Amino acid sequence: xxxxxxxxxxxxxxxxxxxEAYRARGGYQALEKALRTLKPEDVTQMIxxxxxxxxxxxxxxxxxxxxxxxxxxxxxxxxxxxxDEGEPGTFKDRWVLEYSPHTLLESMAIAAYSLGARHNFIxxxxxxxLPYRRLAAAVEEAxxxxxxxxNILGSGFATDIFVFRGAGAYVCGEASSLxxxxxxxxxxxxxxxxxxxxxxxxxxxxxxxxxxxLSTIAWIVDHGAAAFRAIGTPTSPGTRLLSVSGHxxxxxxxxxxxxxxxGRFLHEDCGGIPGDRxxxxxxxxxxxxxxxxGKDAKVLTADEMEGLTLDHDVLRKAGSSLGSGxxxxxxxxxxxxxxxxxxxxxxxxxxxxxCTPCREGTGWMxxxxxxxxxxxxxxxxxxxxxxxxxxxxxxxxxxLGDAAGYATVAMLDNxxxxxxxxxxxxxxxxxxxxxxxxx
Amino acid sequence: MKHLIPELEALKxxxxxxxxxxxxxxxxxxIQEDRGFIADEDIDGLVEWLGIPRxxxxxxxxxxxxxxxxxxxxxxxQVCHNVSCSMHGAERLLAHLEERLGIAxxxxxxxxxxxxxxxxxxxxxxxxxxxxxxxAYREALSVEAVDALLEELAGAAPPDTPGGWV
Ligand SMILES: Cc1cc2nc3c(=O)[nH]c(=O)nc-3n(C[C@H](O)[C@H](O)[C@H](O)COP(=O)(O)O)c2cc1C
Ligand code: SF4
Ligand code: FES
Numbered sequence: 001x002x003x004x005x006x007x008x009x010x011x012x013x014x015x016x017x018x019x020e021a022y023r024a025r026g027g028y029q030a031l032e033k034a035l036r037t038l039k040p041e042d043v044t045q046m047i048x049x050x051x052x053x054x055x056x057x058x059x060x061x062x063x064x065x066x067x068x069x070x071x072x073x074x075x076x077x078x079x080x081x082x083x084d085e086g087e088p089g090t091f092k093d094r095w096v097l098e099y100s101p102h103t104l105l106e107s108m109a110i111a112a113y114s115l116g117a118r119h120n121f122i123x124x125x126x127x128x129x130l131p132y133r134r135l136a137a138a139v140e141e142a143x144x145x146x147x148x149x150x151n152i153l154g155s156g157f158a159t160d161i162f163v164f165r166g167a168g169a170y171v172c173g174e175a176s177s178l179x180x181x182x183x184x185x186x187x188x189x190x191x192x193x194x195x196x197x198x199x200x201x202x203x204x205x206x207x208x209x210x211x212x213x214l215s216t217i218a219w220i221v222d223h224g225a226a227a228f229r230a231i232g233t234p235t236s237p238g239t240r241l242l243s244v245s246g247h248x249x250x251x252x253x254x255x256x257x258x259x260x261x262x263g264r265f266l267h268e269d270c271g272g273i274p275g276d277r278x279x280x281x282x283x284x285x286x287x288x289x290x291x292x293x294g295k296d297a298k299v300l301t302a303d304e305m306e307g308l309t310l311d312h313d314v315l316r317k318a319g320s321s322l323g324s325g326x327x328x329x330x331x332x333x334x335x336x337x338x339x340x341x342x343x344x345x346x347x348x349x350x351x352x353x354x355c356t357p358c359r360e361g362t363g364w365m366x367x368x369x370x371x372x373x374x375x376x377x378x379x380x381x382x383x384x385x386x387x388x389x390x391x392x393x394x395x396x397x398x399x400l401g402d403a404a405g406y407a408t409v410a411m412l413d414n415x416x417x418x419x420x421x422x423x424x425x426x427x428x429x430x431x432x433x434x435x436x437x438x439x
Numbered sequence: 440m441k442h443l444i445p446e447l448e449a450l451k452x453x454x455x456x457x458x459x460x461x462x463x464x465x466x467x468x469x470i471q472e473d474r475g476f477i478a479d480e481d482i483d484g485l486v487e488w489l490g491i492p493r494x495x496x497x498x499x500x501x502x503x504x505x506x507x508x509x510x511x512x513x514x515x516x517q518v519c520h521n522v523s524c525s526m527h528g529a530e531r532l533l534a535h536l537e538e539r540l541g542i543a544x545x546x547x548x549x550x551x552x553x554x555x556x557x558x559x560x561x562x563x564x565x566x567x568x569x570x571x572x573x574x575a576y577r578e579a580l581s582v583e584a585v586d587a588l589l590e591e592l593a594g595a596a597p598p599d600t601p602g603g604w605v
Contacts, residue, residue: 076455088521088560119455126468126505127561129574160453164461165468168505170559184460184491186498202458245523245564252565287522326564328523342522346559352502434526 004231006219006239007212008255012099017134019141022102028147030221034110035155038221040071043114047217049225051237056082056210057286057324057399059236059312068197069205071116078201079117080182080208081108083124083131084166084173087286088346089326092241093211095253097124097131100215101138105161107217109148112159115207119160122211123178126166136163170350174398175208176200177352188354189398212241212325232258236312240325246283247273247331247436262308266329274436277331278302281414284315285323287343288403302332319410335430336415337422340408341369342434347404357392358401364388365408373432377423386412440470440484447488459489463499467506475600476507504558512547512554513597517571520557523564528581532568533557535582539589553592554602573602 010016010025022028034043048063069077081104085093096104104122112120124132139161142148150158164182166172172181174189179201181187200206216238220228232238236258242265245251249271256265266272266279273279279302308314315322330339348366353359365388368381385408392405412419421429447466454461463485470481477500486493500506516536520529533555537543540553547554563569566578570585577588598604 078455085562086560089523089564090560091562091564094562119453125562126503127558127571129576162450162453162461165465167464167468167503168558169503181464182461183458184463184499185495186502202455243565245567246526251567283522328526328564330526334526339522339526342520342525346521349559435528436526 004239004257005255006216017099027102028106030218031106031109032153034113034221035153035157040114046225050220050228052216054210055212062213065207069115076204077115077117078206079112079115079120081122081211081214082208083122083211085125086170086173087324087326089328090243090286090324092243092253092325094131096211096215097135101135103215103218104211105142107214110217110221113157121182122163124165126168171352188352191397233311242325242327244270244327246328248329249274256310258311260310262310263306273331280332280334281330283328285321286326331436333430334434335428335432336411336418338432338434340411341373343407344369355396355401358396361388361392362404372422375426382419440481443469444488475603476510511602513552513601514592515554515573515602517556517558519561519569521560524568527567529568532585
């Protein structure tokens with residue numbers, strides 16, 4: 001594991017999430033520094049120079065997003081932290097919420113100052129209970145200590161944070177859908193333009209950032225943009241939280257410096273695959289890691305993966321993406337047809353139904369894959385899956401439809417023979433197995 | 440829901456003014472916590488309190504998987520069956536629970552003690568397989584651990600509201 005740490009840089013104890021512990025490790029100094037010594041635009045400039053990219057999926061430069069808002073234009077602005085964390089395989093924001101909620105709150109106060117946001121929201125997924133309670137308690141602590149609310153740290157700056165709980169809808173993680181959810185309407189994703197920094201929450205300029213993206217702000221303001229740039233690679237500065245699951249000995253949340261060698265990460269840090277089975281494939285960044293970056297939904301095969309480094313550019317060039325940081329490790333002997341079946345069931349279930357290609361397409365693909373798994377696959381089914389999957393590309397309002405298509409195409413591209421085998425023999429080449437086979 | 444209004448009104452202090460739509464989802468969640476589900480009269484109360492169209496509340500209600508219009512059993516077992524949990528035996532776990540409880544997924548036992556359902560990724564894949572028991576996550580469950588869990592719940596006092604907090 002690399003030594004560079006931005007977020008997981010303290011020892012987790014029974015009380016390390018409290019305000020007292022956070023302050024003891026230097027917490028809220030960055031807020032103090034920003035309010036006393038920096039102008040709002042200086043903070044944005046700093047984030048711009050840090051090269052910080054979004055950690056929610058698309059790796060969009062945070063500073064550039066913020067520059068879409070003029071803090072002095074006299075209208076209300078809103079900042080929303082996306083803590084919906086619904087992308088299958090992803091559980092890294094939960095680490096921040098449970099173990100260092102004040103990092104998020106301090107960073108949001110700084111960001112609110114920079115963006116001129118009087119009111120802010122944290123949209124936390126409905127099922128998260130302990131993370132919610134930790135976060136809500138931290139918010140009360142911060143209000144009690146004058147770190148949120150009116151006249152923060154005596155600076156005259158005022159901002160409020162409202163913790164908003166979702167109620168079980170994957171699509172609400174999509175930024176515009178999330179805003180609809182907060183507004184109390186049916187949470188349909190919205191077409192762009194207008195960009196949300198032009199017309200977002202309540203029709204006002206709004207920045208939506210992932211929890212991890214925002215939580216990095218305090219560190220950057222504390223240590224400076226150059227220090228952040230010194231970590232990671234020139235095109236992917238900093239670290240990322242990766243949540244690792246699947247067929248791996250030590251699943252969990254890891255912070256890695258971008259550019260870290262994937263092979264070393266899997267075999268040394270994560271302990272490799274149980275039974276030392278060979279690696280079959282990896283889904284590097286949540287099952288829709290491609291969701292916001294274009295044509296990069298892809299399951300990487302073992303050979304492709306072993307030589308890679310964990311870096312936005314490298315994975316993009318490999319035809320995939322670090323996405324949401326939800327890495328799923330798949331051992332040899334796993335039935336990819338069954339895995340795709342689960343993924344397609346998920347997309348079908350979660351489609352909001354607004355766009356025909358997504359609503360119908362995910363349903364058709366789900367039925368076809370169910371039929372294949374039931375042993376009733378037809379020779380034309382694979383071609384049909386391809387056709388439907390490709391029809392989603394770029395024809396839908398939000399990335400969910402694309403993701404379903406990309407995931408399918410990537411599976412068929414990489415494991416076409418396994419799918420063909422299932423259709424022809426009416427059974428799985430791997431006995432339908434998706435658990436890590438004992439060896 | 441009327442008795443909850445003062446508490447819900449208090450939420451306004453950290454919200455932008457005149458944006459009461461924001462309260463719809465928090466209110467529905469709070470009502471469900473209180474009653475165990477959302478009844479017709481709750482919708483009436485919400486419509487009256489916020490002065491919004493009833494259809495808006497109905498639309499929100501139907502959008503979210505966690506909101507329910509009918510009660511569940513005292514213990515609501517939600518088995519995550521997404522990719523990582525299935526890779527660690529979630530499907531076996533579900534089949535075992537169906538057999539042990541004598542119900543199919545989506546059903547409630549005749550004595551009203553257990554409801555069994557599936558859920559998509561709970562954001563706890565490192566602890567796969569995961570079952571959400573009312574509000575709490577139980578992680579890294581084996582078939583034996585599920586048996587122990589059922590035993591534990593059989594001996595436990597049920598929560599005040601079905602499927603709710605203990
Ligand atoms: C279907 C769908 C689900 C999404 N879910 C999440 C999520 O749970 N958390 C998240 O941060 N971003 C999610 N996103 C991405 C958001 O739309 C948005 O790009 C992101 O929150 C921006 O933050 P960032 O720039 O800091 O990465 C999702 C996107 C789509 C299309
Ligand atoms: S792509 Fe799918 S989920 Fe997204 S808006 Fe369209 S129908 Fe809804
Ligand atoms: S797949 Fe079950 S918690 Fe993520």
